[in-house]
Amino acid sequence: MTDWIHSKENPSIFWMTIVTMALITLSSAVTEFICDCIFSVTMSLVHIKTQGQLLRSVLQQEITFFDTVPAGDITSRVTTDITAMSEALSHNLSLLMWYLMRLVFLFIYMVILSTKLTLYTVLCLLVITIVPQVTGAHSQSLATRIQESLSKVQQAAQETFSNMRTVRSFANEDGECLRYEGKLDVTYQLNKIEAMAYCWTMVANNFSGLALKVSILYFGGRLVTCEEMSGGELVSFVLYELQFVTAVEVLLHTYPDVRKAVGSSQKIFEYMDRTPQKPQPGTLSPNDLEGHITFSNVTFSYPRRPQHLALQDVSFELKPGKVTALVGACDAGKTTVVNLLLRLYEPQSGQILLDGRPISHYENQYYRRKVSVVNQEPILTARSIKDNISYGLGEKSLKSVQEAAMAASAHDFILEKPSSYQTGAGQKGELLSGGQRQRVALARALLRDPKILILDDATSSLDADTELKIQNTLYSRGRRQTVLLISHRMNVIEKADHILVLEDGRITEAGKHQQLLAQGGRYQELRDKQLSSFQRSGQPAAS
Ligand SMILES: Nc1ncnc2c1ncn2[C@@H]1O[C@H](COP(=O)(O)OP(=O)(O)OP(=O)(O)O)[C@@H](O)[C@H]1O
Numbered sequence: 001m002t003d004w005i006h007s008k009e010n011p012s013i014f015w016m017t018i019v020t021m022a023l024i025t026l027s028s029a030v031t032e033f034i035c036d037c038i039f040s041v042t043m044s045l046v047h048i049k050t051q052g053q054l055l056r057s058v059l060q061q062e063i064t065f066f067d068t069v070p071a072g073d074i075t076s077r078v079t080t081d082i083t084a085m086s087e088a089l090s091h092n093l094s095l096l097m098w099y100l101m102r103l104v105f106l107f108i109y110m111v112i113l114s115t116k117l118t119l120y121t122v123l124c125l126l127v128i129t130i131v132p133q134v135t136g137a138h139s140q141s142l143a144t145r146i147q148e149s150l151s152k153v154q155q156a157a158q159e160t161f162s163n164m165r166t167v168r169s170f171a172n173e174d175g176e177c178l179r180y181e182g183k184l185d186v187t188y189q190l191n192k193i194e195a196m197a198y199c200w201t202m203v204a205n206n207f208s209g210l211a212l213k214v215s216i217l218y219f220g221g222r223l224v225t226c227e228e229m230s231g232g233e234l235v236s237f238v239l240y241e242l243q244f245v246t247a248v249e250v251l252l253h254t255y256p257d258v259r260k261a262v263g264s265s266q267k268i269f270e271y272m273d274r275t276p277q278k279p280q281p282g283t284l285s286p287n288d289l290e291g292h293i294t295f296s297n298v299t300f301s302y303p304r305r306p307q308h309l310a311l312q313d314v315s316f317e318l319k320p321g322k323v324t325a326l327v328g329a330c331d332a333g334k335t336t337v338v339n340l341l342l343r344l345y346e347p348q349s350g351q352i353l354l355d356g357r358p359i360s361h362y363e364n365q366y367y368r369r370k371v372s373v374v375n376q377e378p379i380l381t382a383r384s385i386k387d388n389i390s391y392g393l394g395e396k397s398l399k400s401v402q403e404a405a406m407a408a409s410a411h412d413f414i415l416e417k418p419s420s421y422q423t424g425a426g427q428k429g430e431l432l433s434g435g436q437r438q439r440v441a442l443a444r445a446l447l448r449d450p451k452i453l454i455l456d457d458a459t460s461s462l463d464a465d466t467e468l469k470i471q472n473t474l475y476s477r478g479r480r481q482t483v484l485l486i487s488h489r490m491n492v493i494e495k496a497d498h499i500l501v502l503e504d505g506r507i508t509e510a511g512k513h514q515q516l517l518a519q520g521g522r523y524q525e526l527r528d529k530q531l532s533s534f535q536r537s538g539q540p541a542a543s
Helices: 002-007 012-059 063-068 071-113 115-162 164-169 173-225 231-273 334-341 364-370 385-389 398-407 411-415 434-447 464-476 513-519 522-542
Strands: 293-300 311-318 323-327 349-354 371-374 452-456 482-486 498-503 506-511
Touching (some): 012 071, 071 115, 071 231, 115 231, 173 231, 311 506, 364 371, 371 434, 498 522
Parallel strands (some): 371 452, 452 482
Antiparallel strands (some): 293 349
């Protein structure tokens, strides 16, 4: 057009150029609309899929992972981090791709107009790209640190809310606030550094963009005076070059943000790529399981305390249809035996066999159905008592739920509740007392009719009468199950078919109640201590 203005020949070129521009603009608008739609839908699909995949990867990790990584850290990765990453990437990535394509086409047109001027532009551009490389790497590491500090903030809040009763009973609200504010302050300091770094990046980018414009205008003017290109070509080149520079500026602005989003995503992909340290999944699921457990020279230390052996060369059997009791002082390793039986950890040496085959060879779902545990502090969920008892079993008839509740001595107290079996148990079962929770958890385990039933101090919150009733049920259930009974109350374990005494991770005594008493060893010592403490605590009442 510029050349036509100068020569005023061939007027049709003017109209052809206008029409071509109009057509290109129109097709550009249509393709932009289509591309934007496809891009937005794709990004939201990627976000949803990544979030689901991340949760799946996290849930597949071994228990040690959850022992070592704080819960708040994991929660913030699965929720806030992934949302921040997706939002940043979807916005900035679309800008990046859009301007990158502009850059490519503008470059082609510029080469057609003047190769020399284009080469000069590219050389300047190469110098300018060094700046975001340097600042981008810094902001990436800063973003990772900010994410870490935010997750610590979240973790502190989560811990306070979940321990609200303890906080209130120790009147430590102010202490918790101070701790929270301390963690917030770390984030604030990092945010300040990030803001400064961002400002410097902007200044550096603006300055370099301006220097590029001025130098290209100077060099182009010289080429026209040397008659290496026409005035019209220079105007066209400058128009392209202005858009080219704008594209470069946008890319320079966007690139650090994309790096930042990549920095935030590092931990996310760390979790997604992590291979769980678990043995190969088992395949056995026999119909005729007897429930014979054998611990054979098992030695184990927790991954977080590798020097301390929680179990040392432990060997014993849990016979089908028999109740085996495990006693010992605190920290002796009783719960560790349960953890290994539940396949939460792998022993360092020795084997745990079920009906003569390693427990790791059994199919996971099958094994979880056959082995049930009731802990000292069972966790119930915020649903009705009936649904808590039939948890994980789908729809179960009220009759079968009631039978399990009767066996666990829970039926009577449930009937006294306002809506009987439909009464809500509250968050983590907080609307029930400790003893009621234990009985509902026991009913939950009994309803599954497992082959192996583990009671880890499961009746510690019950009164003596209720405990006796439950015991009688256990011993009279037709000996359907292999029972491992752990308790600190010596009177509870007296009736067991076999008693194991665990001391500092070793089995030191084994036999029946009378045999062990006759031996006059650690078992008798534990029993005598408990009897004397009962007598001491009974003295004031007696007097
Ligand atoms: N997740 C863990 N990581 C590291 N060490 C652990 C872990 N769990 C338990 N331990 C340690 O292993 C040892 C045995 O603990 P365990 O819980 O098996 O004892 P316990 O006999 O069940 O005690 P209690 O009767 O008090 O419940 C203890 O020294 C304990 O500190």
